[in-house]
Amino acid sequence: MPIASADLSSPSLYTAERGWLLQAINDQAALCANLIEHAKANTLAPWLQEPERFADIQAVLLIASGSSFHAAQAARFWIESLAGLPAQVELASEFCQQHLLSRPHTLVIIIAESGEAADTLAALKYAQQLDYPLTIAIGHHADSTLMQQTQLQLMLDVGQQHGRIATKTFCAQLLGLFLVTQTLAQSQNQAIPSDIDAELAALPDAITQVLNLAPQLKQWAQCLQQQTAIFITARQSYTPIASEGALKFKAIAHCFAEACSCGELKHGIANLAKQKIALIACLPWDSLAEKTLADLRQFHHHHCAIFVLSDAPLSKINGLNTIQMPHKLKHLNPLLYAIALQELAYHTANDSFAQSIKKATSTDVA
Template sequence: MSNLVGAVCSGSAAEILRKAVERLSADGYGEVGWLSAGGGDMVHGREPLRVGALASRWAALEAHSVILRLDWQAQPGEGHEAKLESQIAVQFRGAIANTAPVADHLLVQGITPLDLKPASLFAALLRWHLTLQPDLLRAVHAAVHELKGVFSCAVMSRAHPQQIICATQHAQMLLAATPTGTLFADQVTPLQPLANEFIRLEHGDVARLTPDRIDIIDIRAMQAHRVPEQIRPDALVPDFFQHYMEKEIREQPIILADSLGQQGLAPDLATMLGDEAARNLPSVESVVLIGVGSSGHAALTARYWIEALTGLPTSVETASEYRFREAAMPRRALVIGISQSGETIDTLAAIAQAQKLGALYTLAISNVADSSLMRATHFGYCTEAGPEIGVTSTKSFTTQLLALYRLALGLSRALGFVTNAELATIESELAQLPESVNEVLRLEPQFAQWAHRLVDHPLLLCTARHMLYPIAMEGAHKFQEVAYLHAEGYPGGELKHGPLALVDRDLPVVACMPWNRHAEKLLTNLQEVRARRGELFVLSDAALAAGERFNAIRMPAGLRGLNPILYAVAMQMLAYRAALNLGTEIDSPRNLTKAAINE
């Protein structure tokens, strides 16, 4: 999780940015990368986020223009570095989906990027376009529209120190004017203390900010006018969402893209976990995954990935039960504890039990870098989903899934289990992931129609097969948490072992059914439901025709092993829309807390 913020001022930008960044500093952002222009020079730096010290530094540099990238609890050495070249400087958030074709094109033009990270690649591409088009605004527009992906970026130039160019593709970018200058940010919070209204860029827009003016060109490179929106300083939920849950669901494309851009599509173990992990983890002979609640569902999903990509025997344990078992530890086991907060008492106790039982190595996956779980294990990986205010897990769940998938892939590479051809296919699918999640979010009107009908029933079943079965369980979990509906998740093959007895015209069944080798089996299970007058609501990437008691929503196709992430987002949105219909306490469901720290 990161945020871009910046300002162009007629005088020093230090004070205006101090006020903007103070609103974010309490949310857990650990480091800031910055670029400044002023006093006849461009300067860059990266350091811990201390607002007062940074403002003093920019004031001393006489900085009129500053671009910041704030990173959530970044570990040392992580995060995007600002790219400062002889004439231009770039900050970037997100990922480029067509990295290889763009890099090949640049090589043909005689330009070699410093590396293939998004900021470096974009800087090299922009440098080439500036040889064709000296106007910075037009050159940025041309460069951005050669790229595919979910991202936002900001550029400054030595030749024009009182200009910042902002651009966005499928990501939020907001602009505002103040008496002393203009600002940009990718959320409303930094703008609230400084402006009364803002402009929201649309997909493909590129904007030029100067101290007293904002100019925008659209995806066709035509001058554009965007209608200002009012900032409500008393808004309970920022960015004009009704609830934090909705905001956090909609943040997922850019958060997933930023994670992919930060460490690369398929990072090795050293990049993810450090050199010691890269040396030692290839020696493990089994894997044990431990979690509860949503983290337990992430563990169940990861079992399919780890076994398929590494061949290592993998088991999943419920932390609240494992801690009391006299379990037999598998030979040379890597035990992975998963917890969004890193403070879940059952998971902490289960990891301690695993260590007593002789686990070879332990690994924590958490959204909090300095949590108790991260300190208790040999290795740790911070998912960096950013602050999640809603009690129910949304973006922290999908970032767990992405982390576990890439961990499985890193182990596979270390073990020599994946071929180069397979790795290239997987990287292509990872590059496509953020935009595919955006496509799922664009289906919200259809989810709203389904939700309106689902809430009229006293019971709801969710079902799927193979690696989608844990996502069906997670979907039922979401309906329970935020909509207070009695929902149950079952594997498709288990419907005939009890749940079919419940089926009648009052029982809706929601199915996750990507069209693969398991689809026909699940379809047979679903026909049994339909034959007993149950109503089907099927999420599938196949073109299924709706019929009597059969409803279908067409999901994005082509992601194979990453489908659990797409269908998880769909189930989150469906549960959220159901809760809206029922008027429940969505962000703080009754009887639930964010971190289960008590017995």
């Protein structure tokens, strides 16, 4: 069955929404450059330059929903590897239903887009009832209820927003969480990698390089149109990015998409491989890359369409559709893959919409 198209009851409204969405995706290089500049000038949040505030912190609890939840999951890897602190991620909608013990010396970070969602505000209230010593809100609206009710705030100005699909807000949250991780690392007397500043400086240009992959991603989108389902796979810190990518395919392209850790492909999904499905892999070239390739090869014999995003030149490997990503960033690389998946979902939906309009017009003429 083909990928479902959007509701065409108001084509002009849908077309406007698509234009806003593409603009938001394309804004992300400039957005990150602006946030990084404000962080360097200490005008983003003064407490980012005050690591002593967090000297007593022994653990981090991140609470969020939707795309923000995926950002929190990705940040967990940074917090544990760079700051040396154990991190836990909870869904805001489920957090209040748990019977938790108060945990002293735990920092609570709540990430949200609007800052007005009832489940997010309820989660904050519950955390405060448990007497967690310090709460931080990360969001995009300075006057939101969430921002007003936490002790510290990180306001990420992403400019004018249209629609409800998170693109540049997700990117901003990831970058904001990385900046918070740096502060936490300093508070724990962890050595900050010497190349962090250079990596931050290189991020906007790397994002631009990803955006320039649009012609190749459009070719993939035409193939994805023909599939009954899309599975996105990755490992470690890229697994939440795969989940966010699947969410984007559902929200933008209105098609069935799921994320799966690469090591879990053999459990269930392999049984679907004889059907018309696509497998998209986030494959940064690291110590796990060869293992990931071996997991992908099991699908070669099932006529499964395999699409691989990688910073390594893999075009000569038979059975793989490959796009080479920009030079790998040591820590911020997941942002690049998130944006590539946003673009891919957008172009998949764009082609589907155009085909639906053409079909509808042909029917009217007949």
